[in-house]
Amino acid sequence: MEKIASFTIDHERLERGIFVSRRDVTPSGDVITTFDIRLTRPNRDPAARPEALHAMEHLAATFLRNHTQWGGRVVYWGPMGCMTGNYLLLSGDYESRDILPLIKETMEFVAGFEGEIPGASPRDCGNWSFMDPEEARRLARRFLDEVIADPRHESLNYPE
Numbered sequence: 001m002e003k004i005a006s007f008t009i010d011h012e013r014l015e016r017g018i019f020v021s022r023r024d025v026t027p028s029g030d031v032i033t034t035f036d037i038r039l040t041r042p043n044r045d046p047a048a049r050p051e052a053l054h055a056m057e058h059l060a061a062t063f064l065r066n067h068t069q070w071g072g073r074v075v076y077w078g079p080m081g082c083m084t085g086n087y088l089l090l091s092g093d094y095e096s097r098d099i100l101p102l103i104k105e106t107m108e109f110v111a112g113f114e115g116e117i118p119g120a121s122p123r124d125c126g127n128w129s130f131m132d133p134e135e136a137r138r139l140a141r142r143f144l145d146e147v148i149a150d151p152r153h154e155s156l157n158y159p160e
C-alpha cells in the first residue's frame with residue numbers, strides 16, 4: 001500500500017504550532033481543511049499524556065462546537081495517536097493564520113477551565129475517568145505562552 005501523505009513529512013523537523021496537514025474535497029464539492037494542532041515537538045520533546053489530551057478533547061470539542069462564529073464549521077477535534085497534538089477538521093478552505101484567534105480562544109478556555117469536565121461521565125464517554133484536567137490546563141497554557149503569543153513562520157507552516 002502507498003504511504004499516506006501525512007507520513008511523508010519529516011517528523012524529525014517539526015515544531016510546535018498550527019499546521020494545515022491536508023485539504024480534502026468531498027464528493028459534493030465541499031472543502032475540508034485538516035489542521036495539526038501540534039503541542040510538542042515530535043520525537044524531541046516528551047509526548048503528552050493521553051489522559052491530558054482526553055481532557056483537552058472534551059473541553060476543546062465542547063468549546064469549538066458552541067462557538068458562535070465557527071461552531072457550524074467544526075467537523076472534528078481529537079487527539080493524535082502519537083500524542084504530540086490534536087487534529088482539527090473544519091469545513092472550508094483555510095490557512096493556519098485564519099484560525100489563530102480561534103485556537104487562542106480555545107486554549108484559553110482549556111487553560112482556565114475549572115469544575116466538572118463536560119461529558120466526563122460513564123453515560124457520556126467510553127473511558128470517563130481517564131482524564132488529567134490539570135495537565136491539560138498546563139499544556140494549553142504552555143502552548144499559549146510559548147507558541148500562540150508570538151507565532152513564528154515555522155509554527156504556522158510545515159517544512160517545504
Ligand SMILES: [Zn+2]
Pocket residue numbers: 054058125126127128
Ligand atoms: Zn471521552
